[in-house]
Amino acid sequence: MTFNHQNTSAIGIGTWHLGEGNQTKTESEMQAIKYGLDRGINLIDTAEMYGDGLSETLIGKVIKNYQRDNFQLVSKFYPFHATPKLIEQSLKNSLKRLQTDYLDLYLLHWRGNTPLTETVSGLEKMVQAGLIKNWGVSNFDLDDLKELSATKDGSHCRINEDLYNIASRGIEYSILPWQKEHGMSFVGYSPFGSDGGQFLKIKPIIQQMAKDKGITPYQLLLAWVIRNHDLLSIPKTASVEHMQSNIKAVDVQFTTDELQLLDQSYPKPTSETTLETI
Numbered sequence: 600m601t602f603n604h605q606n607t608s609a610i611g612i613g614t615w616h617l618g619e620g621n622q623t624k625t626e627s628e629m630q631a632i633k634y635g636l637d638r639g640i641n642l643i644d645t646a647e648m649y650g651d652g653l654s655e656t657l658i659g660k661v662i663k664n665y666q667r668d669n670f671q672l673v674s675k676f677y678p679f680h681a682t683p684k685l686i687e688q689s690l691k692n693s694l695k696r697l698q699t700d701y702l703d704l705y706l707l708h709w710r711g712n713t714p715l716t717e718t719v720s721g722l723e724k725m726v727q728a729g730l731i732k733n734w735g736v737s738n739f740d741l742d743d744l745k746e747l748s749a750t751k752d753g754s755h756c757r758i759n760e761d762l763y764n765i766a767s768r769g770i771e772y773s774i775l776p777w778q779k780e781h782g783m784s785f786v787g788y789s790p791f792g793s794d795g796g797q798f799l800k801i802k803p804i805i806q807q808m809a810k811d812k813g814i815t816p817y818q819l820l821l822a823w824v825i826r827n828h829d830l831l832s833i834p835k836t837a838s839v840e841h842m843q844s845n846i847k848a849v850d851v852q853f854t855t856d857e858l859q860l861l862d863q864s865y866p867k868p869t870s871e872t873t874l875e876t877i
């Protein structure tokens with residue numbers, strides 16, 4: 600089945616840095632993922648890079664107790680593993696750690712030196728082999744997306760995953776509209792800016808508006824990212840309490856006035872900018 604973010608829950612589960620701590624921390628992280636899956640979140644994002652496989656290993660321990668077709672699994676390979684031979688090797692290693700026999704999406708984590716045609720051909724082979732359902736890219740700028748779509752089978756790319764939060768709105772200018780026009784789903788990473796505290800110190804408006812709405816600043820930030828229902832956001836949390844809070848954020852609505860107020864502090868992009876990445 601072709602991947603479309605409209606068939607997933609409004610938020611997915613980010614997993615960078617999970618599985619890297621002691622047993623108590625790992626247990627809490629596993630509980631957080633379980634909490635999310637049990638309440639209908641149906642997409643998990645990981646990568647071979649995260650903790651050098653530790654994130655995938657932790658996810659594998661959780662998902663072996665779940666029916667596989669009830670959720671979608673996304674992983675990513677390094678740009679220096681982007682040749683057909685190395686893609687297959689990386690993928691098989693990821694599948695082993697994840698204790699599953701297929702991925703729903705397999706992404707080139709960021710662009711490297713391997714020609715896109717080679718990478719696409721390797722990914723298409725993995726689709727034919729039934730090891731992945733769909734493939735995509737991450738940290739691609741508009742020029743990269745256009746170049747990709749012009750390669751043989753490049754139009755089979757189902758998603759691009761880029762940084763997106765209230766303080767990093769660059770993708771709104773041309774990447775998001777281009778992806779919509781080409782039927783390619785957009786996944787926004789780091790809705791809290793990775794370091795969850797930075798905006799709150801910078802702009803008091805976030806804290807004030809959250810207080811007025813009876814929600815937390817984190818809920819406001821997450822709800823803002825998904826306000827137009829046109830993309831998937833993948834917050835990461837290591838705690839059940841925060842997972843619960845993030846799930847509740849999906850129901851938060853904004854008035855036009857509130858959105859305009861936020862735009863004043865965090866303006867929309869008015870020209871093409873270099874893609875921000877983390």
Ligand code: NDP
Nearest residue numbers: 613614615788789790791792793795817834835836837841
């Ligand atoms: P996020 O923007 O999701 O922020 C994570 C931070 O926010 C953590 O410190 C977390 O702490 C905190 N947090 C989460 N929920 C709450 C809450 N409700 N209340 C208070 N604090 C909260 O950062 P990430 O960079 O991890 O981005 C999310 C995911 O996106 C990654 O995990 C990864 O899957 C993906 N990603 C992809 C990239 C790519 O190149 N494709 C690059 C970066 C990220 P705590 O754990 O204690 O809850």
